[in-house]
Amino acid sequence: MSYNVPNFRHPNLPKNKLGYTTKDYEGAVSTLCAGCGHDSISAAIIEAVFEMSIPPHRVAKLSGIGCSSKTPTYFLGKSHGFNSVHGRMPSVATGANMANRDLLYIGVSGDGDTASIGMGQFVHTVRRNVNMVYICENNGVYGLTKGQDSATTDIGSKSKKGEPNALEPIDLCAIALQLGATFVANSFSGDKKQLVPIIQAAIAHKGFAFINVISPCVTFNNVPGSTKAYDYIRQHMASTNTVDYVPHAEEITADFAEGTDERVTMHDGSVINLHKLEMKHDIHSRSSAIQLMQEYKAQDKVVTGILFMDEHSQEIHESMNTAPTPLRDLSEKELCPGSAALEKINDLHR
């Protein structure tokens, strides 16, 4: 849906530490359907980045193809964006990250883009622990091609077309966990209160941060019988924790309930305050996360929150031992061995 948004903003819009308002983090007007879950995710990204006072131009946003992959146009208009080819955002993001390790990379994808055509690239980017945030806007349906089931559609789930899906779904969080993802979260586009701090925690995480966000498709998959509909998720969502993100150097004023709360200090000094709702879940244990997901699934519950994190992980540049200066900024002098060295190489080949 296209509509005109007035350019006017309240003159007293709050500013972040850089003096920017949320307006400086907005993008073009969305052309997605009214009520699309993806627009809520874009709004959550804007809020998260604004609150963290990240300069917009230090973010690169990348996507593949599909409704979800259109969204980078609708947030962070002052950031460079790259709408690549279907299912191939992970490789483009990996290459971009190789060139400049200093930017923040936000990859946006969907369930078709990630779980079908891009599965190969997704799993390998997880393995490499590329330092980026990867958001899968998961609606269990192909929107742009008008309503086909996707690889994440649950068994028995019915989209607008009415045929129940017969195939086993791919659980992206479970796969990410098994592949060694160092940050895995599940969330819901309709729960901004949970989603924004999860995105912030993912940004603060050093390494590959995966967020699966269930994001209902109002046009093709928001019907009774669909397990990715607003009503279904609201009724079946069960949070394992809620999260507060506390930037570095900010006084931690949040209530801390002994026993049910946990503080995780990130590599940049910021703190994740976890309010645990499910006491047996240990977010530093993969097996605990997988077990919890299986238990909840058996009870028809959709578990949300941070499922796993390893805040001490080695991201790809650390394991490769790359120079601290972004590779793209190295000068010719640092890169080219020159004619004298070449003469020696010639000599070794005589």
Next chain:
Amino acid sequence: MKRDIVTNLFVIKFANVNGTGSASANKLFSRAVFRMGVPISPKNIFPSNIQGLPTWYEVRVNDNGFLGRRGGIDVAVGMNPQSMERDIKEVDKGGYFVYDSTKPLNPEFLRDDIDFIGIPFTEKCREIYDDPRQRQLLRNTMYVGALAALFDMELDVFRQLISDLFKKKEKLIEPNIRAIETGYNLAKEMHSCPIAFRIERRDMVGNKILMDGNEACGLGAVYGGATVAAWYPITPSTSIIDNFSRYCRQFRIDPETQKKKFAIVQAEDELAAIGMVIGASWNGARAFTATSGPGLSLMNEFLGLAYFAEIPSVLIDVQRAGPSTGMPTRTQQSDILSAAYASHGDTKHICLYPSTPKECFEYTAKAFDLAERLQTPVIVMSDLDLGMNDNMSEPFEWDDQHKYDRGKVFSEEELENMDARFGRYLDIDGDGIPYRTYPGTHPTKGAFFTRGTSKDEYAVYTEAGEKYVANMQRLQLKWKTAAKLVPPPIIRKTDKPCTVGVVHYGTSAAATIEALFHLNDLHGISLDSMGIQAFPFSDEVERFILDHEYVFVVEQNRDAQMRSLLITEFDFDPERLVPLLHYDGSPITARFIRHEIRDWILQTSTLPRRGLHHRR
């Protein structure tokens, strides 16, 4: 058998079992010839296999300096019982067959028009060495020593060479020199040395070097400032990345911190490899990948994106015999069309066609300048023959004054001082090349959205027909600009009036040039020639073809792909271009080209005839 003595003009072929370490021994032999100042052109002929199958190494010793394959075998060294029957048959009349006489030769294989030289290498090794691996490896060195005696080569050259080659593994020097001497003495004791084929010191090599094209490409990428390499292993391109990695470790690791000024990512497939290259190049690094035909096929979709979104990217295609998996370890110029027009829609890509290691080095380094200047993919079209065989080459040169051409990129300062709106696809200079910005440059200016969809000059999505057409026409203008920047053809004119020309490219060069020499020398046929070095074709390419009544187009594929490309791009009458094709997977030979051209010219009138397609 009575023979004339032939010095420095013969072909020797080694038949081995792969995985037995014969490659280094054979290389030792050719390097020794090279060090005696005699030009050589060695060719590996190997299977797609790691251990146990037949493999051959053919060395042409030639002090005329011709570097292509000649055709025919004068001396065979048969160390592989599996292929012995065929190896014996292959030797030209009057030649020699050197073999391991530990086991007697099958009498059925004997011929009376060649000489057999049996030396019991295996037996001797069993006698001297206890370790089985050593027996195998030094047996190879030993037959090289025997050849030194048979060809009357200088033993000191081998001694020095071994010392140089094993500089970093000193304890290997002594046993290898001993093995050479053992083989040398054994041959002298058992046979009358030297034989009719001899190698004599010359001064024909000058300061030339011996290197394979893949090493040259890897080195070219280092000199060209590549910092990101993403790749998926595939024969015959793999050693490009191996060499890039080796030279990076030599030159690009900070001695104090051990931090690397390069990143090499082994991707999950070729799609991801080119995706990473595009991502890194988009973000301002010089990035490249190396692949072969099957990988190029997989990269098609991404190449279209890089063309349309105008992202520099460098790809080295080491061609092998297709289609499909084809013959992975045999050579061909198989991807000329699929590289030039890779991807769906109206796309075309800059291709460079090196024919020597020096050109591999220079074109790879230059590919980064071209890719960034023109903001588009550049494909360096090597092949297995060039990439995996040692080729004699002029030494590499580098101008320390040369500055990388990073192309049109707005800096933070330029953006700061800019009043007009930044238009990523605006043709400000009238050459079709727009200006780009790297992500993260300026807080408020210069950001844009890169996409594979149609867009206007400001990178805003549009499906407006006139905007789409304007953009496609600008890309066409950029293509014309590219034709002026790529390496021009190499034209060789005869001093006689000449109405027929020969067109070649890549690894067909050496054999073609030799064939032309002999056509003139033996048959009085004198022809102009043109080596095409790049696509898009410059005006000189068109002029050369128009200046001749017809031209032969020499290439190593079935479908005359370069000929098709020329006809498509210039709208030539197809009859002007006579295909001359060799595509059995072996490098094209001078004899083949000479015979084809001779037969064609002597049997026909001056004008090209109908019925061309029957020949194809």
